[in-house]
Amino acid sequence: MLSEVLKIMDLEQSLAVTEIAKKLGWTLQRVENTIEQLESMGYIRKREIVSSSCKAGGCSGCPGCSFGKESFCQSSPNPTKILYSWVITDRGKNALH
């Protein structure tokens, strides 16, 4: 189960979680569980996509940028700061190859 997801992640293409579910014929919940487990076991590493720049405050004066505005981040049901991605760690690569 873990190795199936890790093998797909190791392909030379970026993927969305829903696509992994489709490829494996699994439920989204199962893929999410597996990813969570892969992460807890150190095979993959989670990264926040933009929250680091949101928190930095350096963009607060930028026109049109909604990411730097706390009011927007808090009011949005899809705040960009909660977007995550995962990359395979060296340990994950060791497990695969």
Next chain:
Amino acid sequence: MKNLRIALVGNPNVGKSTVFNFLTGLKQQVGNWTGKTVEHKAGYFKVNDLAIELVDLPGTYSLTAYSQEEIVTREYILNEKPDVVVAMLDASNIERNLYLLLQILELTPNVVIGLNMMDIASASGIVISASKLSQTLKLPVIEVIATKGKGINELLQEAIKTSRRDEAPQPIKIKYPEELEKKITEIENDLKEGQFPRRWLALKYMEGDQALEVEPPESIRKLLLEWSQSGWNEAKLEMAITDSKYQFIESLLPKFVQVNKQKGASWTERLDRWALSPIWGYPILLGILIIVFWSSFVGSAPIGDLISKFMAWAARDLVALLQIMGGPQWLQGLIQDGIFAGVGAVFAFVPQIGLFFIFYSILQESGYLARAAFLGDRFMQAMGLHGKSFFSFVSSYGCNVPGIMATRTLENPKDRMITIFLNPLIPCVPRLGVMSAVVAVFFPGGRGAIVMISLLVLSLLLIIFSSFFFRKTVLKTEKSPFVMELPLYHLPTLRNIFLPAWEKTYSFIKRAWTFILVASIIIWVLSNYPAGVPIEETWAGQLGSALSVIGNPLEFDWRIMVALLFGFTAKETTLSTLGILYGVAADTPQSIAYAMTGAMTPLVAYIFLVVYMIYIPCLATVVTMHKEIGSWRWTGFGVVYNLLFSFGVGWLFLQIGHALGF
């Protein structure tokens, strides 16, 4: 009186604490586990002749050694040896819960199962037979509705019953694949009976468990080293062990799980099948962009016209008033040709920009914007280019500054540098605003949408080209794919559409009154002094003449060059500068559209848009680039690259345009 110690174990949020509180009431002791920050909860109560100690162990998904919760739970079971372990299982997520259970069974056979959340599982079309689960696992299973207190007393009675059994239960034993089983046995045979179960200890040695208090004997170390050299390293062994457990669970599920109705895929999954499809994803994206831009251009036109007329009327009447009051000539000129031409030019496009921001918010709030960026990234990867740049590209479509700061997540300095250099090629929202305003002037109606989309596609192609160029020449790197969690689709609320749209539009207007007002005054001074000379001989004209060396090959009017120069301070000032310079020249400050269309052809306007889209990042972005790169040399390289690249691409497009007869 006899004592009985029961441990409650389970995944987080499985209802364990509810059971604990129900049974112990107020008789609880709460503290921390020794040397850990994890909460320790124990409760004491009596049942007939039994003094029961109930320990609520921390919620955990497994019993490896990757978190304090895992270590605390397994150490308690191993060292304190509770009489019974009550394992709470979430029926709605049975696979993951059974994974923990299998690990508990490797530590102790004295287990009773509390099967909770059957109602949630049932709502998903999953029915679990408690009796069949019990038969399969060879363990007592009690159905529980923890929130209603149902089944909890029965669970306790079953735990007491298990503790009183003369013979230890013989629950199901996991079978690992032959190759793995052989290795486990090999290690197991080398171990003596001791504090811990041998099989469990063998598995932990194979996994390279770091939290074990018992070091492996020399013979086992040698064995592990041999395996590692033959390709079975710890990481691989642990994965094989985990995978085997899940395979074992998968083989058991049909015995007690019945899927009554095939629950359909979620909305997100169904929509993503189309939205992220390699075949349909791009046409859908294109269609959405056409709708967004077409609606922005066409929908905003009547209001934009009204604002233009109002500005013209206000400027004329204010100047007339000043004339009556005997106001100085220069003040009349400043108000009419400076402030109203500059700031007014920006205001005339506020409805269009506002409408665009509304659509932008809808796309962002619905969850589609992340998918659009993801498609763009995939397209780049399909071209054999960089993948990680996606991290900051999402931000950069809002503003290049946070986009560049978001590159901090990239570990490889070369990856980071390339992503920083690529960022300014992404048109940020202020740039998109100005671009859409200029497009509306030269390509009114539905044509504008096509032009805007062609520019966005071009931007993507130029990013691909530049990425390819950097990766193959200056900064060679390897590809690095990743998995991305995309937000669920949401139906955006009106508040979440209009609040961000208003914030962005207001920010635009605010800058029009502050920064752009100041810039407009400066431009007016530059374009009116020395007094009494033709505009070509003013300071702005002289500046433009100097810059025309660069602009002439692209057939750029000197005014365009001055506007581009001022755009470096902030992208929106380009629009106000054009408003003033063309307004002054045409002597019709109220109609920037009329003045501009008369001064350049649609082809040159398109070239201007191409150059403007990528020519140079704004001052704030350059400062951020330097902060993040830490080198003026590389920052300068990025800026010069943008500049040369934009004018080079512009020149190429001009030649193509002429060759095509435009």
